[in-house]
Amino acid sequence: MAEGAAEEDDKAGQAQGQRDGQREGQRRFAQWVRDYRRLPDIPDEFLGPDGKPRAVWSRFFDAFGALAPDEVERRFGMADRHLREAGVTYRAPRESADRPWSISHLPLLIDEADWKQLSDGITQRAELLELVLRDIYGEGRLVAEGALPAAAIAGSPEYLRPACGVPPPGGRYLSLYAADVGRGPDGRWWVLGDRTQAPSGAGYALENRLVLSRAFSDLYKSMNVPRVAPFFEAFRDSLRARADRDEPRIGVLTPGSFSETYFEHATLARYLGFLLVEGDDLAVSDNHIHIRTVAGLKRLDVLLRRVDSNSLDPLELDASSRLGVPGLIDVLRKDGVVVANMPGSGVLEARAMLGFLPALSRRLLGEELKMPHIATWWCGQRSARDEVLSRLDEVAIEGAYRRGVPGFDSNGPVLASELDAAGRRRLSDAIAARGMDYVGQEVVRLSTMPVWEQGQITPRPFVLRVFAAATPDGWAIMPGGFCRIAEQPDARAVSMGDGARSADVWVVSDKQVSTATLLPAVDKVRIRRIAGVLPSRAADNLFWLGRYLERAEATLRL
Numbered sequence: 135m136a137e138g139a140a141e142e143d144d145k146a147g148q149a150q151g152q153r154d155g156q157r158e159g160q161r162r163f164a165q166w167v168r169d170y171r172r173l174p175d176i177p178d179e180f181l182g183p184d185g186k187p188r189a190v191w192s193r194f195f196d197a198f199g200a201l202a203p204d205e206v207e208r209r210f211g212m213a214d215r216h217l218r219e220a221g222v223t224y225r226a227p228r229e230s231a232d233r234p235w236s237i238s239h240l241p242l243l244i245d246e247a248d249w250k251q252l253s254d255g256i257t258q259r260a261e262l263l264e265l266v267l268r269d270i271y272g273e274g275r276l277v278a279e280g281a282l283p284a285a286a287i288a289g290s291p292e293y294l295r296p297a298c299g300v301p302p303p304g305g306r307y308l309s310l311y312a313a314d315v316g317r318g319p320d321g322r323w324w325v326l327g328d329r330t331q332a333p334s335g336a337g338y339a340l341e342n343r344l345v346l347s348r349a350f351s352d353l354y355k356s357m358n359v360p361r362v363a364p365f366f367e368a369f370r371d372s373l374r375a376r377a378d379r380d381e382p383r384i385g386v387l388t389p390g391s392f393s394e395t396y397f398e399h400a401t402l403a404r405y406l407g408f409l410l411v412e413g414d415d416l417a418v419s420d421n422h423i424h425i426r427t428v429a430g431l432k433r434l435d436v437l438l439r440r441v442d443s444n445s446l447d448p449l450e451l452d453a454s455s456r457l458g459v460p461g462l463i464d465v466l467r468k469d470g471v472v473v474a475n476m477p478g479s480g481v482l483e484a485r486a487m488l489g490f491l492p493a494l495s496r497r498l499l500g501e502e503l504k505m506p507h508i509a510t511w512w513c514g515q516r517s518a519r520d521e522v523l524s525r526l527d528e529v530a531i532e533g534a535y536r537r538g539v540p541g542f543d544s545n546g547p548v549l550a551s552e553l554d555a556a557g558r559r560r561l562s563d564a565i566a567a568r569g570m571d572y573v574g575q576e577v578v579r580l581s582t583m584p585v586w587e588q589g590q591i592t593p594r595p596f597v598l599r600v601f602a603a604a605t606p607d608g609w610a611i612m613p614g615g616f617c618r619i620a621e622q623p624d625a626r627a628v629s630m631g632d633g634a635r636s637a638d639v640w641v642v643s644d645k646q647v648s649t650a651t652l653l654p655a656v657d658k659v660r661i662r663r664i665a666g667v668l669p670s671r672a673a674d675n676l677f678w679l680g681r682y683l684e685r686a687e688a689t690l691r692l
Contacts, residue, residue, distance in 0.1 A: 140527050163199045166591045170584065171313050177581040178593055179242065179319040188434040190642045197353050203589075210239045210366040215348040217626040222341055225394040233603075235397075237342055238637040239349075239586050241600065242617045242678070243357075248377075249641045251322050252315070252600065253611040255505025260311040260602045260609050262491065263330060265498045271298050271478060280635065281497055282490055286405040287572050290535045292331065292480035294443055296463050302476040303466060304376030308473030309438075310336070310369065311602045311609075317581035318506065325507035326578070326597060328487075331480030332440050335599050335616030337398030340366070340405060342638040358643040360613035363651045368610045369603035370406045372425040373436050382435035383667075385409040385425065387416075389441050389457045399440050405652060408438065415669040418461035422470040424672045443477040451477075460637045484574045486534040490665050493685065509576040513569030522574035523562060526550045531561060540564070540571050547575070585619060585635070595620040598639065614639040 151678040172178045172185070186486075187195075192618050198613050201209070222235035246253070269276045270293075276282040287293050312333035320325035322608050343362055347354045386408050403410035409425065417424050417431065424431035439446065445455040447462040465471050481487075488510040495503045511518035512534060522529055530547035533539050539548045541564050565572050580595035599616040602609045617637040668676075 139625075146690075151359060158199075160199065160260065162203075163195045166195075166199075166589070169588075169593050171591065172580060173579075173593060175319065176579055177319065177321055179244075179317070179581065179583040180430070180591075180593070182577070188245075190243045193642070194243055194353075194357060197356055209349045212405065213237060213239060213345045216345050216348065217341075220341070222336070222338075223397050225297065225396075235338070235341070236635045236674065237345060238617075238619055238635045240584060240591075241346055241582050241638040241640045242530050242596065243640050243642055244657075246641065246643050249613070252505070255323065255503075256311075256313055256315075256600050256602050256607045256611055258499065258501075258504050259313060259328070259491075260308065260604070262307065262495050262499055262503075263328065263436070264308050264604075267330075267476070268492060270481065271300065271307070275496070277498075281494065283512075283514065285570055286484070286486045286490070286512060286534075287481060289486070289514070290481045290484045292470050292478065292483065292535070294451065294478035294481075296447075297466075297476070297478040300463075301469075302473075303469045304436075304472040304474075304475075306604050307476040307479050309373065309376075309604050311604075312336075312599050313602075314597050314599050315505070316578070317580075323505055324578075325505055327485075327601070328483055330443065330475060330482045332475060333599075333601060334395050334398060336366075336601050336612070337395075337401040337405075338636060339599075339601075339612070339614060339616040339639070340367060342616075343638055346638040352459060354640075357640060358645060358647050359640045359642060361650055362612055362614055363653075365601070365603065365610055365612040365649065366406060366652060367650070370408075372603060372605040373438065373472070373474060375606060377435035378671075379435055383409065383425070383433060384436040384438065385411040385434050387411055387413070387437050387439040387441050389445075391650070402438075409434075409667070409669070412671065413441070413457045413459055413670060413680045415671055416459045418459065418465055421465060421468040423462065423465055425667075428668050428670055428673045432667060434471065436474065438474050438681055439477075443480050446473075446477050447626075450598065468637045484511060484535045485575070486514065486570075488512075488573075508578055511665055512573045513574065515569075515573045517649075518574075519569040520564060522572075523565060526558070527561060527578070530577050532567070532573050532575055534571050534573045549577070551675070562654070580620070583617075583619070583637070585682050594623065596637070613641045 159437040170180065171182050178189060182188050189335055217235050217237060223232035224235060225232050266276070270287060271384040277284045277287065308330060310333050312329035312335065315323045315327065316326055340362060350414045373384055377384075386399055386403040388396060388410060390396065390412050393399065400410055402408070410423060411434075416434065419425055419431055423437065426436050441457050444452045448455045448458060449460045451458070462471075463477065464471075466473065466477070487683060489512050490505055491507070492503055495501060510565045511522050511529075513519040513522055514534070522531075527550050529547055530538055530545045538545045541560070542548050548561060550561055553561065569571040580597060582593035583596045584591045585594045596617055596619045599618075601610075601615060617639050619635045619637055621634060
């Protein structure tokens, strides 16, 4: 009886300890959110329309609040230390020095039902853009039948005339697609822009996941967050399946170490098991692309490019480019290599295209767009131009084909309401004289999410980039994405060059998820010596690295 009584006392003590811990966690949570307020008329991820925390966030903070304050700071420090030790960096536009990667210590949480709607919209949009590209560079029926103005396409510097009539080797123009989204005023997700050229951010999303899942491993597991490894595995397998050999050789084409996102290129190549190559590493021979290696030329079957289309081939595109491979377009004509994404696919990133997508969806898919985008008027059409000029103070003016507004120093949208009389007149005259270079867009303030700042939770605007990969079984959506957070409370656009942070994205499920990973186990790392696949440039660099290490060691010994 004494033993039974002792067990009862232990259980009672444990239950009391749990209740005390829950009360302490609730007290901390109340302290964190005491000053949290939604911005007026702006959707928020943490607080619903009724002003109460959403269920997915309450579940997260119930577990997060159980951590002692010093434990929270310790884990935040662990995440920051991992980024420093891993050397995660990026380079902002027009800057020469790398910046350390900045991550928000709280993830963006999305419940499973909400994510299903978002995924369906992204899948439909990716399929629509694939069909549009197939027509633009193929039969051209959309232009011939008046569904798409020729000037809206030909005016884009990303429209490549040499790629017309060239069927994509492997059968797809888009292998990887991404869309920037935010929550609209109606509570639904809205598309802010399409990324069809060479979508960036997937590697940084992977690094964010590695950092937070290790810093908060127990919390990560308890929230049943699907892993991103199956997405990358499906993407890798789809590229392999599109090659015409059983054991294809795949390379990531990077502009080099001076690229703004070179770290991401190296991360993806290492994670997926691809070769990281530059233009000088490649050569055309026998209607195929080959890598220059220490053992001679080795055929390359698939090229995952991170170089802009116009720089891919100095013979037929930009003659001044040193980043591409002379003769690449001709190899594509002869079905000699698979390039993902197909050169010229960046034409769909132009804001001029946004206004035509709803009608194109009805025409090509027979259905309305499942996910709306910002209302956009391309000023190359008289009716749209007159609409924009009549409402100039109510819309944001953007470049139709490039970031920024032609004739203005701003790298983002221009608001006529914020210009002086002379600036407003100059903008109006420019639109009237050459409307095809401009679009008018509805002024959109970005939805907000909670971020951790000095022991408090504060709302900040964010943009979520969602990735889709084309596979033999359809489009696979990465369960998560690349989230960028603005520093200022009221933001109309987010750019890493503006000092924004990033955040991991957790899709929260109620059921157990797969624990698949592409990372090797620490105790199962195999050393493989494969002769003949080392690019000559890398071998030369390694040779001189070894020589200078020898000299440094000799100097130290002396």
